[in-house]
Amino acid sequence: MTDADHGVRHAHTMEIEIATLGGYEEVGRQMTAVRAGEDIVIFDMGLNLSKVLIHDNVETESMHSLDLIDMGAIPDDRVMSELEGDVQAIVPTHGHLDHIAGIPKLAHRYDAPIVSAPYTIELVRQQIEDEGKFQVDNDLVKMKPGATMAIGDSEQVEMEFVNVTHSIIDAINPVLHTPEGAVVYGLDKRLDHDPVIGDPIDMERFREIGRQDEGVLAYIEDCTNAGRKGRTPSESYAKKHVEDTLKSMEDYTGGIVATTFSSHIARVKTLVEYAREIGRQPVLLGRSMEKYSGTAERLDFVDFQGDVGMYGHRKSVDRAFKRIMKEGKGNFLPIVTGHQGEPRAMLTRMGRGETPYEIDDGDKVVFSASVIPEPTNEGQRYQSEQLLRMQGARLYDDIHVSGHLREEGHYEMLQALQPQHLIPGHQTLEGRSPYVNLATSQGYKLGRDVHVTQNGSTIQLVE
Amino acid sequence: MTDADHGVRHAHTMEIEIATLGGYEEVGRQMTAVRAGEDIVIFDMGLNLSKVLIHDNVETESMHSLDLIDMGAIPDDRVMSELEGDVQAIVPTHGHLDHIAGIPKLAHRYDAPIVSAPYTIELVRQQIEDEGKFQVDNDLVKMKPGATMAIGDSEQVEMEFVNVTHSIIDAINPVLHTPEGAVVYGLDKRLDHDPVIGDPIDMERFREIGRQDEGVLAYIEDCTNAGRKGRTPSESYAKKHVEDTLKSMEDYTGGIVATTFSSHIARVKTLVEYAREIGRQPVLLGRSMEKYSGTAERLDFVDFQGDVGMYGHRKSVDRAFKRIMKEGKGNFLPIVTGHQGEPRAMLTRMGRGETPYEIDDGDKVVFSASVIPEPTNEGQRYQSEQLLRMQGARLYDDIHVSGHLREEGHYEMLQALQPQHLIPGHQTLEGRSPYVNLATSQGYKLGRDVHVTQNGSTIQLVE
Amino acid sequence: MTDADHGVRHAHTMEIEIATLGGYEEVGRQMTAVRAGEDIVIFDMGLNLSKVLIHDNVETESMHSLDLIDMGAIPDDRVMSELEGDVQAIVPTHGHLDHIAGIPKLAHRYDAPIVSAPYTIELVRQQIEDEGKFQVDNDLVKMKPGATMAIGDSEQVEMEFVNVTHSIIDAINPVLHTPEGAVVYGLDKRLDHDPVIGDPIDMERFREIGRQDEGVLAYIEDCTNAGRKGRTPSESYAKKHVEDTLKSMEDYTGGIVATTFSSHIARVKTLVEYAREIGRQPVLLGRSMEKYSGTAERLDFVDFQGDVGMYGHRKSVDRAFKRIMKEGKGNFLPIVTGHQGEPRAMLTRMGRGETPYEIDDGDKVVFSASVIPEPTNEGQRYQSEQLLRMQGARLYDDIHVSGHLREEGHYEMLQALQPQHLIPGHQTLEGRSPYVNLATSQGYKLGRDVHVTQNGSTIQLVE
Amino acid sequence: MTDADHGVRHAHTMEIEIATLGGYEEVGRQMTAVRAGEDIVIFDMGLNLSKVLIHDNVETESMHSLDLIDMGAIPDDRVMSELEGDVQAIVPTHGHLDHIAGIPKLAHRYDAPIVSAPYTIELVRQQIEDEGKFQVDNDLVKMKPGATMAIGDSEQVEMEFVNVTHSIIDAINPVLHTPEGAVVYGLDKRLDHDPVIGDPIDMERFREIGRQDEGVLAYIEDCTNAGRKGRTPSESYAKKHVEDTLKSMEDYTGGIVATTFSSHIARVKTLVEYAREIGRQPVLLGRSMEKYSGTAERLDFVDFQGDVGMYGHRKSVDRAFKRIMKEGKGNFLPIVTGHQGEPRAMLTRMGRGETPYEIDDGDKVVFSASVIPEPTNEGQRYQSEQLLRMQGARLYDDIHVSGHLREEGHYEMLQALQPQHLIPGHQTLEGRSPYVNLATSQGYKLGRDVHVTQNGSTIQLVE
DSSP states (O other), rough: OHHHHHHHHHHOOOOOEEEEEEESSSSSOOOEEETTTTTTEEOOOOOOHHHHHHTTTGGGOOOOOHHHEEETTSSOOOGGGGGGGEEEEEEESOOOHHHHTTTTHHHGSOOOOOEHHHHHHHHHHHHHHHSSSSSOOOOOOEEEEEEEEESSSSSEEEEEEEEOOOOOTEEEEEEETTTTEEEEEHHHHHHOSOOOSSSSOOOHHHHHHHHSSSEEEOOOOOOOEEEESSOOOOOHHHHHHHHHHTTTTOOOSSOEEEOOTTHHHHHHHHHHHHHHHTEEEEESSSSHHHHHHHHHTTTTOOOOOOOOOOOOOOOOHHHHHHHHHHOOGGGGGESSOOOOTTTTTTHHHHTTOOOSSOTTTTTTEESSOOOOSSSHHHHHHHHHHHHHHTTTOOEEEEOOOSSSOHHHHHHHHHHHHHHHHEEESSOHHHHHHHHHHHHHTTTTTTTBOOOOOOOEEEEEEHH | OOOOHHTTTOOOOEEEEEEEEEEESSSSOHHHHHHHHHHEEEEEEOOHHHHHSSTTTTOGGGGHHHHHHHTTTOOOOOOGGSSSSSSEEEEEESOOOOHHEEEEEEHGGGGGGGEHHHHHHHHHHHHHHSSSSSOOOOOEEEETOOEEOOOOSSSOOOEEEEOOOOSSTTTTTEEEEEEEEEEEEEOOOBOOOOSEEEESOOOHHHHHHHSSSSOOEEEEEEEETTTSSSSOHHHHHHHHHHHHHHHHTTTSSSSSEEETTTOOOOHHHHHHHHHHHTTTTEEEESHHHHHHHHHHHHTTTTTOSOEEEESHHHHHHHHHHHHHHHHHHHGGEEEEEEETTTSHHHHHHHHTOSSSSOOOOOOEEESSSSOOSHHHHHHHHHHHHHHHTTTEEEEEEEOOSSSOOOOHHHHHHHHHHOOOOEEEESSSSHHHHHHHHHHTTOOBBBBTTTTTTTEEEEEEEOO | OOOOHTSSSSSSSSSSSEEESSSSSSSOOOEEEEETTTEEEOOOOOOHHHHHHHHHOOOOOOOHHHHHHTSSSSSOOGGGGGGGGGEEEEOOSSSOOHHHHHHHHGGSSSOOOEOOOOHHHHHHHHHHOOOSSSSOOOOOOETTTEEEEOOOSSSSSSEEEEBBOOSSSOEEEEEETTTEEEEEEEOOBOOOOOOOOOOOOHHHHHHHHHHHSSEEEEEEOOTTTTTSOOOOOOOHHHHHHHHHHHTTTTOOOOOOOEEEETTOOOHHHHHHEEEEEEEOEEESSSSHHHHHHHHHHHHTOOOOOSSOEEEEEHHHHHHHHHHHHHHGGGGGGEESOOOTTOSSHHHHHHHHHHHHOOOTOOOEEEEESOOSSSSHHHHHHHHHHHOOOOOOOOEEEEOOOOSSOOHHHHHHHHHHHSSSSEEEEOOOOHHHHHHHHHHOOOTBTTTEEEEEEOTTTEEEEEE | OOOOHHHEEEEEEOOOOEEEEESSSSSSSSSEEEEEEEEEEEOOOOHHHHHHHTTTTTGGGOHHHHHHHHTTTTTOGGGGSSSSSEEEEEOOSSSSSHHHHHHHHGGGSSSSSSEOOOOHHHHHHHHHHHHHOOOOOEEEOOOOTTTTEEESSSSSSSSHHHOOOSSSSOOEEEEEEEEEEEEEOOOOOOOOOOSSSSSSOOOOHHHHHHHHHHOOOEEEOTTTTTSSOOOOHHHHHHHHHHHHHTTTTOOOOOOOOEEEEEOOOHHHHHHHHHHHHHTTTEESSSSSHHHHHHHHHHSSSOOOOOHHHOEOOOHHHHHHHHHHHHGGGGGGGEEOOTTOOOOOOOHHHHHOOSSOOOOOTTTTTEESSSSSSHHHHHHHHHHHHHHHHTTTTTOOOOOOOOOOOHHHHHHHHHHHOOOOEEEEEEEEEHHHHHHHHHHTTTOOOOTTTBBBOOOTTTEEEEO
8 A cells, every 4th residue: 555655765774564453442451563664662561450450340450451452452462473573562552550550461472571660560570470370580670761772683774862740740752763764653742832741852862763764654642632722731720720729729628639640640649749838748549659659759759848748558448538537638648539420439438437537528629630531431431420429528529731742743743753654543433533634734635644543453654 | 244155155266355435434526436347336425415515615616636535525536546447337336426426526537328217317417517627528318217238248247236215306326236146235225116207116026136146245235324313204295284374375375485405306396396386386496496496397208297497507596486475475385495494595695684585474485395404504504593583483493304224124135135135324323223222132143244345445255 | 469460350259279299309209289268189199109218117107297298208198288279189190119109108188089090099009008197088089181070169170180101001180170260180101102001191281271261270291201301202112122022032042031110001012012023922920910911901901812821929930930041941931021120129139149030041031121220220230130140140221211301392392282381300400401401492481481389389370 | 489489598688680681592782681679781682693694785883773683783772661779880891792782882871981991981982982873972981801890889799800711711600699699791711821912710609609618609701612512722722722823824925814813813913923923914904903903002002013014095005915925925915904804894805806905816715713603604605715716715614613612611610600590691591501511410400599591580489
């Protein structure tokens, strides 16, 4: 399909092939492999949690890969056997489960290190430790944003990590530099010039890569929010919203509770900061709250400064709640799990009266998160809100900005990279459609240089 | 892209190529060409009216093709010069404007007859007569559903018209029988086993074609409603709705007005029939009402029996309204244009008090149509409804069923035809996505045998 | 507030007071009391099931009234003590749970018979039998639509049952004839002139009541669908839809399953009828399916004719499913519970593979019901659909018409009854708003003769 | 209706009556009168523009009041004759048309001054000057937020202006202090503690009024956004959004255009400020842009500092555009009218290519406004966006926060004021419903102390 196109170009020195393994029919279980000559790099190995949760009583830890593949929960990597080359690295871009949680089930099949930014590697290590079925012995290699590493022995392929900004710290976009041009793996990011934690997105580097002689051969893009107009605001805009919200409660002497994505360290930091500004001691509660924030603090990504309690185990959580009730709810701001109304999460249990924390009339609950738009979620979140309201809680929702690019962010990336080929991902076909529309409005053509594929397909870019 | 696939098959005797010219990025300006060896057939040459109406004061009759192409109003047929063969026929499938209204602007470029079912041909003739810019001299050939004709001189290609059911009478699906299998052009239809006028859809013939030795090489499908669950009900279900609605008004002695798509002869017939059942004389008012129903009656597709007035010109309409007002609104049921709230249509003018028909408190307006879901339409329809309500009208909306297949109709067509290749059309990429999802759930694969293209692309199915 | 109004009228012979006890802040737990002089009639005593289900592990059978009142599940009838008079009858209008399921918890507080149409009384009897906490000894009195009974000893108050049409058989609208005019209790109905089972709505009688000398003092109205434009179609329209849908599957030889409201006997009858028309034996499965249809058949409301299996208990259901699997799914049409995706209902269990009935690729599931628009429901229904789709099922949804009036039905009722006062009910305030808008557009005025109240309020219409 | 309630209280010294004249069935044409003893104050006299625009070719300037009343465009003030007292002041709360544009048509009927904050008075003066039909001679009296004035000669009634924050500068909430308690007229506001221009909302004063001995007798509230959860963010949050958006365009050298509500001076100021920060000269274009910003600058509400061109007349606008095109679009940021897609506004004309400003591929259009959710608006805005996109414009929409309270703002006001009676306004009944739900959840009761009325009603609070 690209023959005519390539026929007029110079003789190629290296075959480039891309396998779209997961996340091309859904948001979840991301996985893409790029072969440059003899060398293959796998980007992301994710899990689609909703495919697990629809079944009753499923414990992924003890399940076999094939069963999880059949359920659509992890990528079906069987097409990898068709790629003629050796996997040199498995590269998760950041620590969200839809990018790393397939690793415990799939990585052991490949004789290759797992390479990512430090925070991500630490989360991968914890995933592997929790795995109950497989022994995963792949090396874990930390590489910082901005750094590069040689891929394979050809001395022709190099991998670079470009610093990007997302709803989790230490996110990168890996770039595979090949003689045929760069392959940029663009999952997941927003263009944030003021990201609260860490450096702004390195647009200058993207522009440089776009201007290189060989240019960008292919750009694999995160289409999560491609159908939304305008651009995604900065995390500092969410920070302003948290500030505005919490400060408006400054005079309130009763209970205030906040919930957000536990992996969203910048947001947790903001909540911690403004909790103190309004005279309350922040306390992180829930297993994943403790895990992500604790890890971030140990790795020096964040310094919460002073006394921030973090409690993960049921008993210590209960003890913390009891102390809060005793010392006065007005002195604390619990930051808890449960922003999507997950039935067993902390906030839902608080709504059901199953914790020692008592919600009184007028107490405030701040959802620093949006509702993931899927009927199951919406139903659960609604139930959780009803339970909280039945106890008199006042609700503040949607104090949030997304971590994913919208239409104008995509436009800016196209301007910066000027890619030859586009491979939209991280969405259903319907979800990728607005991205294709943008691309074709900029002169790309479906089937020629915009590649709309399914899970399990391969694209031969250079033959 | 399909090489591997076809490599294992017998040596081919005939090249098959498909050009997707219009309606692959929108609903509107449908046009597709199929080349079988040296012979080409063009299916549909439509107009996208909304691309015209967004401009102020545009009169298409006197415009040049190139300007209309630039506006996105008619198909850009320049890629036709790349197809190596001769156009043997231009085949509109039915008489809607998005299928025939490009003919006056484009058909003269091809030395080929226009072939369609009789009612469609008659509407094409009227289109050509109204054209002010081009001289269109192509032969007009009537061919009935079920009939066949040879295409070109190869004696290997034959075109058949299969009877289908749509929201206009005399709709067909043309099938091109080639040595490589049949190419079925599936725009536009629903599976109606009781269509009020004409024969049911000929599913038996589709199944036969699917069972033929060479089978169906390619199926080009109408995705308008592919994203809606279930199946589209029969026109007889809409008839039941009209019956239920009008009979509930039997005791009302004031004004009742109905509006529907003027080209929807079956619906007009139903309205005429139940108007009489509740003791009212039906009167058709508005230029397009007169045109479509008058043509249908002259061609014996419908016999309204007895006295049905049809008035198109402003003066005769006003005279009819005056007579109605004089003889008593309770004796009549005007069936008028304006179901989408078009600013200059009859019903909107009635709402503005610009006709002699006075709407009184309690008078009833029956919209036997759905609102086409597009913000401009919705705004206009809303305004029209507000104007009618300001005069006291009672509104009955959505007394309608669509003429387009939904998900389960598509599933049934796949079961019947078992096509090798699928080419979804008649929608944006987003609108075609649910169809692709259906196809892939049935084992098809994007890029292999499901072809998602843009306007102006070609697909080489057999090389 | 109505003083000025009534001040100009003749001296009153009887005080009329209305207590709006339940269903004035929700759809659910309907209850209204009307006092005419010394005599009180209670209309409906319902349950709001969603207020129960939001709690884990709640069994209403063994719960005390006060706890259920606190939960908002049954009406708070404490304001009844303020009405000076004796309750002479408790009158549920039809057998839906939001109208009768409060009876086992509340009726024993009143020394009055429960009076309703025969089918309703039978369902009330079963409710009372299932009650585990209270002894309910009220007399159960059957009175047919069209019949009347004296209320109290004044010889001035009479209750009449007007036949209406709803989504359950034997629904009535009770009318209390008083010297001050009629009080018409209008819950729940649609205007159906062809209702599949039973007589059409008795609009002639409503018009007569409206024309009586003393006229209609007050009309209490069901606002469930007041915000929807147009009119609710007849049950015969749903029947046509079922016919169209099932007949389109006539050639299918695999499994077809249907689900609908188990209390909707007319719909069950239609499904039974068209199951046979396409050569399949209908089987009713699920406890409530057996209960409602069995009761209807015993009371001669429906004659399913021939062999319709009804199985309620788990074991007999499993046995029936095994027989179906053995004799061939193509010979049967199971009609099951689970149309809202209720987690423990039959269809959901079938989706989870928990029954012996195996759903194969291409099998068809017909939802002859709409989704009740509430996030919890929507989430559960979505999950159920996902489970069915995972097994290859084809889904046909929304083969249904509502049992509640829309805007134009309300308009017709106002025209027929010409009531002095309107009391919109059976909805939240937001849900009643469109009804109030209709009323004010017809000259009524909020606070003067349109009474928008809350649960627990009283309205003194005649002092 | 409130008799029982008030019967137990002390003997009253003053009758308090409230007439709800406009804005109680719509958003638009606000007008409310409060009578305290012999003295009446009218709050707001607005226009409902949409009722005018639905008609073709209507010019309000030359129309008679009665015609505008019949159209529903201005309040029907006939019920004023039933209030026994003298109008002492007409008090618009701020300068939006739905609060002041009825003044030229109605104020001359009352022998009373128009009293408001300085900016509002200036806008009223301009309205009166443009009036073509009536001679309006009422005195115009400026009174600053925080100030008070005596009402009438009783020495018992005083009016105070409490400073509030809205989407226009100099907004106030008038409070009528009476012996029966304060009547607080709460239209329109949000609780903004950092409003970009002017002082924060004076919550401290509201709390003081709530704590006064006689307390708050009645609170008339703006329900525009009562149905939205959470609280409305501060204008400084919108400022942050503008900053984030414009700074992201800092490197762009082509055209950038912004549009916002012309009366929203704080937003215009923000746009001006960040235009300069990214090295562009701001230019205000369009008649209403010039009017509102020019007036604000003359009155020293804003100092745009340096050279901000403002051009209102067609010729000077064209000249400005020509200069921009000549000196380079990259040096300017035009701030124009047209945020709702109004057919004749500047931005729409730019989209149609009717101005000298040429929009090129990649040029950016910033909508610092939300779309007013009404089908006519949505249709027009959609058309405008389509026209802009056809020229290659990139769109950034919804850079905005509303000026109206949401649910939690209402909750806070109830906490602060602790009013005896609530009168929700500035919405349809449906729109007021969420407010009533909030109120009843806080112990208020419909018909007792929450008064849901229509236009033209009176409420006797103290008799």
